[in-house]
Amino acid sequence: MDFSLGDLNAPHSMGTTIIGVTYNGGVVLGADSRTSTGMYVANRASDKITQLTDNVYLCRSGSAADSQIVSDYVRHFLHQHTIQLGQPSTVKVAANLVRLLSYNNKNMLQTGLIVGGWDKYEGGKIFGVPLGGTILDLPFTIGGSGSTYLYGFFDQEWKEGMTQDEAEKLVVKAVSLAIARDGASGGVVRTVTINEDGVVRKFYPGDTLPLWHEELEPKDSLLDILAASSPEPMVS
Amino acid sequence: MSNNGGGESSVRITIDGFSFKSVEMNVADSAVAMNNLLGSEGDSQRTLYPYVTGTSVVGIKYKDGILLAADMGGSYGSTLRYKTVERLKPVGKHSIIGASGEISDFQEIMRYLDELILVDNMWDDGNSFGPKEVHNYLTRVMYNRRNKFNPLWNSLVLGGVKNGQKYLGTVSMIGVHYEDNHVATGFGNHLARPILRDEWHENLSFEEGVKLLEKCMRVLLYRDRSAVNKLQIAKITEEGVTISPPYSLKTFWNFAAFENPTAGAVGSW
Numbered sequence: 001m002d003f004s005l006g007d008l009n010a011p012h013s014m015g016t017t018i019i020g021v022t023y024n025g026g027v028v029l030g031a032d033s034r035t036s037t038g039m040y041v042a043n044r045a046s047d048k049i050t051q052l053t054d055n056v057y058l059c060r061s062g063s064a065a066d067s068q069i070v071s072d073y074v075r076h077f078l079h080q081h082t083i084q085l086g087q088p089s090t091v092k093v094a095a096n097l098v099r100l101l102s103y104n105n106k107n108m109l110q111t112g113l114i115v116g117g118w119d120k121y122e123g124g125k126i127f128g129v130p131l132g133g134t135i136l137d138l139p140f141t142i143g144g145s146g147s148t149y150l151y152g153f154f155d156q157e158w159k160e161g162m163t164q165d166e167a168e169k170l171v172v173k174a175v176s177l178a179i180a181r182d183g184a185s186g187g188v189v190r191t192v193t194i195n196e197d198g199v200v201r202k203f204y205p206g207d208t209l210p211l212w213h214e215e216l217e218p219k220d221s222l223l224d225i226l227a228a229s230s231p232e233p234m235v236s
Numbered sequence: 237m238s239n240n241g242g243g244e245s246s247v248r249i250t251i252d253g254f255s256f257k258s259v260e261m262n263v264a265d266s267a268v269a270m271n272n273l274l275g276s277e278g279d280s281q282r283t284l285y286p287y288v289t290g291t292s293v294v295g296i297k298y299k300d301g302i303l304l305a306a307d308m309g310g311s312y313g314s315t316l317r318y319k320t321v322e323r324l325k326p327v328g329k330h331s332i333i334g335a336s337g338e339i340s341d342f343q344e345i346m347r348y349l350d351e352l353i354l355v356d357n358m359w360d361d362g363n364s365f366g367p368k369e370v371h372n373y374l375t376r377v378m379y380n381r382r383n384k385f386n387p388l389w390n391s392l393v394l395g396g397v398k399n400g401q402k403y404l405g406t407v408s409m410i411g412v413h414y415e416d417n418h419v420a421t422g423f424g425n426h427l428a429r430p431i432l433r434d435e436w437h438e439n440l441s442f443e444e445g446v447k448l449l450e451k452c453m454r455v456l457l458y459r460d461r462s463a464v465n466k467l468q469i470a471k472i473t474e475e476g477v478t479i480s481p482p483y484s485l486k487t488f489w490n491f492a493a494f495e496n497p498t499a500g501a502v503g504s505w
Contacts, residue, residue: 099340102340103340128318130287130288130317131287131288132287132288133340134287134288134310134338134339134340134343135343136310138318151317
């Protein structure tokens with residue numbers, strides 16, 4: 001393995017690709033589905049987009065355990081908050097709860113999170129909460145180890161005020177590009193779209209994703225290829 | 237998503253009492269040995285390390301008050317990850333703060349300062365904290381955290397005007413604090429302050445001050461790897477605080493020597 005144990009100050013790369021983008025009317029959250037322990041893929045169909053409330057979801061990256069426990073605590077506090085408030089929590093409150101846990105336990109936690117949702121006051125909102133517990137209100141953000149391959153892509157392709165369809169297509173394309181190059185990302189692309197009408201989950205299995213450089217059309221077997229090109233078997 | 241960096245899988249058992257020794261050791265020497273101890277830790281008494289960081293802040297006194305400049309970058313290691321981070325903020329009526337270092341700690345400092353100013357207002361006694369008081373408060377906060385081996389990983393610039401008196405000071409993450417006619421954090425100390433030592437003078441006009449700061453910021457843009465070309469300049473005078481909208485600087489690359497530097501010595505750089 002080529003991890004440099006000596007460089008304490010370099011941020012840890014986190015196995016995953018997660019994305020949150022705002023569009024005209026809501027947000028789209030996206031993620032891959034690979035959970036790895038070392039070189040082994042422990043779960044090839046994980047769900048990294050976790051519900052916090054009816055209208056706020058969380059993309060998790062980094063340590064699976066840390067991100068799960070943070071999301072469990074935040075879901076618990078938000079549930080209480082919703083009861084006391086008497087109406088759905090705002091995205092900002094959810095994001096700040098995530099921030100509080102991340103910041104106050106920064107020595108122990110290793111998880112980068114993206115909070116996304118819709119509320120009636122501010123509409124669709126995305127908040128990034130990277131390692132350390134900084135909170136940033138952003139029109140879009142990317143996270144996880146796969147995100148390193150997407151900075152250039154988003155610099156070029158992002159635009160303000162997309163339609164829902166454009167935003168979903170952008171997210172799916174981006175996650176699939178990251179999966180192509182990041183060993184720690186893979187599996188399926190999951191998206192969650194949140195707007196005033198509610199929440200819609202979509203699932204894009206690997207075979208529905210576009211093919212990138214040096215990727216070939218998947219086939220059932222070599223035999224089909226041979227049968228297609230000539231009726232004769234291989235000869236030497 | 238399970239932690240896969242470097243094969244760490246140990247369970248951390250926290251012990252009361254602190255390992256003074258590990259903090260003292262030179263990180264570069266002991267990095268491999270110490271990684272397991274200083275890695276994802278349960279002992280909050282250890283010194284941490286920053287994740288999302290801002291680079292230099294530069295500040296000068298000028299005729300009517302103080303000018304501060306900082307870019308809007310939030311770096312994540314060597315990646316220039318965030319480019320809309322506001323690192324200059326007003327504090328009360330009479331001061332502005334600029335921060336470099338860990339952004340989450342700066343956000344926490346702003347929460348402390350907002351509470352400080354709120355309580356000050358609640359006294360409703362006609363008095364309000366000026367830059368000297370805010371600077372002193374910050375110094376105490378930073379130094380006391382340093383003493384507990386749990387610093388706020390920031391270098392701060394604090395400037396302001398109150399009752400006609402201009403004030404410009406700085407505090408580091410270990411509590412080192414001083415005031416001067418021009419201050420800077422990080423790379424700014426090495427690149428900007430020499431320029432300011434030569435070209436700063438008493439009674440700079442606003443235009444001269446801005447041009448001087450821009451000269452400094454341009455050099456930082458050329459020579460600081462973590463600089464981004466989007467900055468803000470903040471002005472504070474007796475009248476109040478103004479923070480400019482984000483803007484970018486032009487850069488100059490048209491030197492003959494830049495065009496073909498290895499022409500005379502092929503293979504050199």
